Amino acid sequence: MNIATIGTSSITERFIDALGKTDALTFAGAFSRSADKAKKLGAPRIFTDLEELARDKSIEVVYVASPNSLHFEQAMFLMEHQKHIICEKPMFSTSAELTEAFQRADEYGVFLFEAFRNLYTPNHHRLKAAIEKVGPIRHSFLQYMKYSSRYDNVLAGEEPNIFSPSFSGGALVDLGVYPISLAVSLFGKPDAVSAQVVKLSTGVDGSGSVLLDYGTHTCTAMFSKITNSSLPGEISGENGTIVLDHVAPISSIEFTDRLSGEKEQLAVSEEENDMMYEAEVIAAAIQSNDRAVYEQYRSISEIVIHITEEARKQNQIVYAAEKK
Amino acid sequence: MNIATIGTSSITERFIDALGKTDALTFAGAFSRSADKAKKLGAPRIFTDLEELARDKSIEVVYVASPNSLHFEQAMFLMEHQKHIICEKPMFSTSAELTEAFQRADEYGVFLFEAFRNLYTPNHHRLKAAIEKVGPIRHSFLQYMKYSSRYDNVLAGEEPNIFSPSFSGGALVDLGVYPISLAVSLFGKPDAVSAQVVKLSTGVDGSGSVLLDYGTHTCTAMFSKITNSSLPGEISGENGTIVLDHVAPISSIEFTDRLSGEKEQLAVSEEENDMMYEAEVIAAAIQSNDRAVYEQYRSISEIVIHITEEARKQNQIVYAAEKK
Numbered sequence: 001m002n003i004a005t006i007g008t009s010s011i012t013e014r015f016i017d018a019l020g021k022t023d024a025l026t027f028a029g030a031f032s033r034s035a036d037k038a039k040k041l042g043a044p045r046i047f048t049d050l051e052e053l054a055r056d057k058s059i060e061v062v063y064v065a066s067p068n069s070l071h072f073e074q075a076m077f078l079m080e081h082q083k084h085i086i087c088e089k090p091m092f093s094t095s096a097e098l099t100e101a102f103q104r105a106d107e108y109g110v111f112l113f114e115a116f117r118n119l120y121t122p123n124h125h126r127l128k129a130a131i132e133k134v135g136p137i138r139h140s141f142l143q144y145m146k147y148s149s150r151y152d153n154v155l156a157g158e159e160p161n162i163f164s165p166s167f168s169g170g171a172l173v174d175l176g177v178y179p180i181s182l183a184v185s186l187f188g189k190p191d192a193v194s195a196q197v198v199k200l201s202t203g204v205d206g207s208g209s210v211l212l213d214y215g216t217h218t219c220t221a222m223f224s225k226i227t228n229s230s231l232p233g234e235i236s237g238e239n240g241t242i243v244l245d246h247v248a249p250i251s252s253i254e255f256t257d258r259l260s261g262e263k264e265q266l267a268v269s270e271e272e273n274d275m276m277y278e279a280e281v282i283a284a285a286i287q288s289n290d291r292a293v294y295e296q297y298r299s300i301s302e303i304v305i306h307i308t309e310e311a312r313k314q315n316q317i318v319y320a321a322e323k324k
Numbered sequence: 325m326n327i328a329t330i331g332t333s334s335i336t337e338r339f340i341d342a343l344g345k346t347d348a349l350t351f352a353g354a355f356s357r358s359a360d361k362a363k364k365l366g367a368p369r370i371f372t373d374l375e376e377l378a379r380d381k382s383i384e385v386v387y388v389a390s391p392n393s394l395h396f397e398q399a400m401f402l403m404e405h406q407k408h409i410i411c412e413k414p415m416f417s418t419s420a421e422l423t424e425a426f427q428r429a430d431e432y433g434v435f436l437f438e439a440f441r442n443l444y445t446p447n448h449h450r451l452k453a454a455i456e457k458v459g460p461i462r463h464s465f466l467q468y469m470k471y472s473s474r475y476d477n478v479l480a481g482e483e484p485n486i487f488s489p490s491f492s493g494g495a496l497v498d499l500g501v502y503p504i505s506l507a508v509s510l511f512g513k514p515d516a517v518s519a520q521v522v523k524l525s526t527g528v529d530g531s532g533s534v535l536l537d538y539g540t541h542t543c544t545a546m547f548s549k550i551t552n553s554s555l556p557g558e559i560s561g562e563n564g565t566i567v568l569d570h571v572a573p574i575s576s577i578e579f580t581d582r583l584s585g586e587k588e589q590l591a592v593s594e595e596e597n598d599m600m601y602e603a604e605v606i607a608a609a610i611q612s613n614d615r616a617v618y619e620q621y622r623s624i625s626e627i628v629i630h631i632t633e634e635a636r637k638q639n640q641i642v643y644a645a646e647k648k
Contacts, residue, residue, distance in 0.1 A: 138522050138530065138531045138548060138550050139469065139522075139532075139533070139548055139551050139553070141553075141555060145463065145560070147562075151562075192520070194518040194519075195518075195535075196516070196535040196537045196542045197542065198462050198463075198539075198540055198541060207462045208463075208542050209463070209535050209542050209544045211518065211519075211520040211533050211535060212520075215522075218520045218521065218522055218532050218533050220533045220546060222463060222465065222544060224462060224463055224560070226462050226562060227463050227560035227561060227562065227565065228560060228580075228582060229463070229465075229558060229560055229565065230567060231465060231555060231556070231558055232555070234553060234555055236469070236548070236551035236552060236553055237551060238471075238550060238551065241551065241552055241553065241554065256554075258552060
């Protein structure tokens with residue numbers, strides 16, 4: 001299947017690099033308002049008009065990695081033209097947009113996948129299979145905290161997209177969705193959400209913590225684009241503890257038995273560019289029209305945005321997309 | 325100054341061991357309803373009647389390590405007889421008890437200290453002095469999670485004191501107060517508290533997480549007596565990150581500069597029995613009638629119980645002491 005890309009940031013370059021490592025999808029074109037920028041991606045074909053891309057029947061799938069606030073309109077328009085969509089996280093600004101978009105996908109018989117690169121990897125599946133080893137889970141801790149050079153711009157009085165409420169930015173939706181989506185993939189929908197964030201002058205969060213109440217288990221997710229962290233992830237139950245080096249990608253998974261103290265290494269070696277896995281899984285689901293896989297990932301997207309929306313509400317983070 | 329102890333559990337043994345390592349206080353007697361148990365502590369004198377202890381003018385300080393729910397009545401009674409009190413954490417069941425007890429201490433001209441052993445050590449002071457290195461603090465993470473063998477009793481259908489609402493038990497007040505008191509000592513009183521816990525069949529919590537909102541900084545504290553954890557503590561700011569091996573005791577403090585990546589080791593080697601430090605600091609404060617030190621620790625106790633009480637309220641954990 002032929003795929004075209006939207007966006008010219010480093011994440012798009014990384015996705016195109018991943019396409020080169022798999023036969024699942026063929027990189028056939030790139031859209032950008034700037035032809036020069038699109039050319040730099042090395043695309044066989046350049047689109048500067050989204051309608052032209054939409055009408056090109058040779059393109060079956062579109063990877064959307066524009067600024068967050070543009071995803072919705074672009075995805076809605078392209079689905080109307082029978083394109084399957086792989087959309088970068090955070091896929092949409094609100095749960096209302098998400099619901100509408102999934103309805104449109106069904107209506108036009110296409111698939112709409114959120115590119116949670118951390119949920120398609122071999123080690124994600126190994127972690128999921130290993131969880132039962134810890135016994136009744138009682139606490140989990142997952143984090144993605146990394147200082148962003150764009151924060152230097154915020155400190156200089158600017159408002160880069162990723163820290164702007166006009167572009168549906170902030171650490172919660174940019175990095176927080178990694179630990180949160182992992183929690184949702186592993187544990188499902190929480191009963192309740194409690195969130196505290198550090199709000200920046202731009203109006204979105206720079207860092208924060210979210211507690212997910214799973215009744216018999218509390219999950220703590222931390223995120224930041226204004227500090228670094230070296231904390232590993234941890235999932236702990238009455239019988240033992242699993243430690244992950246990180247949430248995206250997961251390179252090591254170590255289980256420790258509480259009583260014996262014995263340790264077990266559960267991770268496999270993965271491709272350096274983990275976006276290859278999402279490209280392969282999503283392409284296979286589209287090609288075989290696998291609704292079971294589709295609905296599993298759709299459900300994760302629905303729960304994740306429910307959580308981030310609730311966390312934003314508790315902390316008065318309002319996007320321009322919501323004021324429309 | 326002569327000190328007597330109340331309680332016969334392992335923490336009392338540890339405190340008596342600490343007394344042997346310092347000249348600050350002289351172990352002069354032990355109270356227990358059971359003379360046999362008190363004898364095992366090796367006390368020069370055994371009290372089985374609290375009034376007898378109260379009336380003994382040679383005893384100036386009493387260390388209270390009875391079950392949590394008994395602290396209040398014993399401390400109130402002993403202060404009335406001019407005894408200074410060192411009370412194990414959690415000192416009291418409610419903030420109302422705490423306020424009343426501190427009033428009585430003032431009334432009778434005695435000191436009332438909560439034995440947060442983690443707040444009197446050399447490495448605690450080194451950490452406090454090092455904090456400014458990280459620049460504007462944006463996130464901190466502190467935990468005390470350790471599986472308790474008493475939880476096996478809970479699983480067997482029993483209700484050991486430490487997991488009983490009748491004895492003001494639970495992981496939050498037993499272990500959670502270590503990370504929480506450290507946060508309060510370092511960062512002061514939070515603007516808001518959000519807590520989620522795992523409630524046990526006994527009615528108290530077995531584990532949980534508390535978020536402390538410091539406005540420009542979110543502190544995440546985790547605690548558990550039903551799981552283990554190997555997560556270090558972390559305090560991270562815009563300029564760098566401090567990693568602690570643990571909150572009680574702190575054996576290593578490592579600062580990493582964000583820009584240079586350079587690391588600095590800041591901890592000193594401490595005595596194995598860290599209760600020696602609290603005995604020395606508290607004895608010195610009593611002897612020199614140092615109200616500045618006294619009020620500093622009193623303020624920490626006041627803020628900690630405000631936090632744990634709010635966390636309990638949010639999770640419907642009610643003690644028998646509150647139903648009176």
